Amino acid sequence: MPFDFTSTTFGIREERLGSLVGYVGSIRDLAEQSCRGSLKDRGRCFSQSSSCDAGCAMGYITHIRDVAMINHAPSGCTAPASAIVTMQTQLADKRSLPYNTVVLGTDLNESDTIFGAAAGLKQTILETWERYKPSAIFVTTSCVSGIIGEDVDAVISEAAEMLPVPVVPIHCEGFKSKVWATGFDACDHAILSAIVKPPQKKGNFVNFKNFNESARADIVEMFESIGVKTFFLYSNTTIEEISHISEALATVSICGTLCSYLGNGLLEKHGVPYINTINPLGVVGFEAWFREVGRVIGKEAEAEAYIERERAIYIPKLEQVREKLKGRRVVLGMGSSFAFQIARVVQELGMEVAYVTSWHYDSRYDDGNPPPHVQHLAASSPVDFPVNIADQQNFELMNILNTYKPDLYLGRHGGTSIWAIKQGVPAIFMADEYMAFGYKRTLSFAYTILDRITNRSFEKNLTARIKLPYTGWWYAQDSGGMYEEAR
Ligand code: SF4
Incomplete structure (x- = not known):
């Protein structure tokens, strides 16, 4: 793995992970090209500002x-x-x-x-x-x-x-x-190089890398049910606490983009196993992830018992709402991990993925392998849906929404959802990273979608009262034609 913790600098994502912000294609082409190492970033003839x-x-x-x-x-x-x-x-x-x-x-x-x-x-x-x-x-x-x-x-x-x-x-x-996700790596490089100490003893806890720890209480309870404690980072941590993350049983995360550097870096420097399956969003993601956690920390039977208990409660309820969502068409605009993980959840809930736009894409993670969620989705998706990679280029998103006319837009990161609503498309801003985590929240997510697509008066009223800056000329353009040749 390409880490050098003796240096204060580190390789950016474009160099380490073959990351790109310009691509138009499909989920299967993206997955295949990731394996072949043939993906190339494409330039834009026009670009809005980004982060x-x-x-x-x-x-x-x-x-x-x-x-x-x-x-x-x-x-x-x-x-x-x-x-x-x-x-x-x-x-x-x-x-x-x-x-x-x-x-x-x-x-x-x-x-x-x-x-x-x-x-x-x-x-x-x-x-x-x-x-x-x-x-x-x-x-x-x-x-x-x-x-x-x-x-x-x-x-x-x-x-x-x-x-x-x-x-x-x-x-x-x-x-x-x-x-911009290179900024996560910059922080993790600083933490691994200068703050984390070599392990003194093994602790009975897992590192859980996330953003805002909104599901903290449920996750603590879940891990306690298999006899393990949880340490969330970096939200609400102290330097002293972080200095001991090398003593963890394993590192897990809510997001592959967020944790590639820290998870693989901790593994390389201190031997802490990193769980790099698909992430615990939706039922399929949660079960694959929790079984692997159980296997790695020697709690397979306990993890299986937890899954069995939760399935009995939530799967019948999920089936009911799934019937009501069946066939709805969704466009997604999110970061590189969530875009494809939530697309999987959308399909699990019986809906169709009409289009995915991802704010960037890592051709591989720091273990050298292509992102597992993209490989999984390419293999499991019933259709080869279109994908573009664009660093929050709203004007491209507006063109896509006008072309595909979905029943729903799911967005993460502020700014895009309101533009979908102004165009008359119901939208959900998924600011909370745990919105589709595990069984309970996947069910809640399904009902939130049902509410959103059932009551459409907000976007109808808003659309009737505003004038968008985009003209018919722009909407008639092929959004795939905006890119220069691969560089
Ligand atoms: S790109 Fe970031 S660091 Fe550079 S000038 Fe703008 S805000 Fe400052």
Whole structure:
């Protein structure tokens, strides 16, 4: 596996995983080309703005609740700080935990781009320690610090010698990668290189990598029923807690995109097994995942007993709602893992996948194998449905929705769902990563869909009162024709 934890930098997704943000084809072509290693990123003749890996890194590392994060960047790059801290504070508050993390920026200006800002960065690090006494200080980089060639590592080394806590760079220059999920890897590289200690003993717990831990109580109870504890990361964690994740029985995750670097990195560096089956969304995903968890940690019989109990409760109820959803056509727009995992759930619930648009695609994960959920879906899908890869290019999505006219749009990440609704398509914004987790939530998800497609008055009323910026000319264009030849 391509890890080098002696270096402060790491390979971006395009280099490590053959990731792309431009593709038009089908689920079976995507799966086959992933195996052959022949997928090539395609350029666009026009592109809307998207997100950057620096924003992703800032949002993810600040889930830890006792650190300082200094963004070595112009003030605009640090603008999301207030929203990030507000959300993280609310997540901590839900569990009655203090959230003491602070986000700071060095506010690079024109003069800094010419003369450098190394002295200012060092002063900011030392002042941050004096004022806040965090358990660790992370320094995130930006396009500007990268373009001017600021030697951030040298400054950090100097400052670290003067402080009793880790001071760690997170190299996430925004122009570094076209795939914002590279920001997750930047955080995980920093954590694995500088925070995680070698195991002292084996603990009776699994690492559960997720975003906002909304299903925490149910998952804790589920693992307790097979005699194992759960450690969720990074939401609401501390540096001391994270330093012990090398002692886990295994690492599991709600999302393959999110956990490839940490899961495979922990396996390579400390021998912690990583469960890299399809993810636990829908019944098929949950059962494949939980059986593998049971096998890896030596709890096969307990896992099987849990599955049997839950099936008896939920499968008959799922069958009932499945009948009502049968034949409904769905377009999905989500990140690389959820797009294809939720497409599988859509088919499990008796609906048809009309189109999948994924914000990026990793041709392989850090274990060298193609994403298992795409291989699984290509083999199990009754039809070879169309797929495109586009980093939240809303104008392409509007064209797709107009062409395929689905009964429902399922979106993750803010911004796309409202455009579907404005076009008259019922939509669900799946912000909660656990919306289709396991039996109970898959059933709840099915009823949410039923509600949404039954009562359509909201989008009907909205559509009747607004004028969209898109013309008939745009809707008549073939969305597959917007790409230049493969590069
Ligand atoms: S790091 Fe670069 S891409 Fe990201 S917000 Fe700053 S300038 Fe924009």
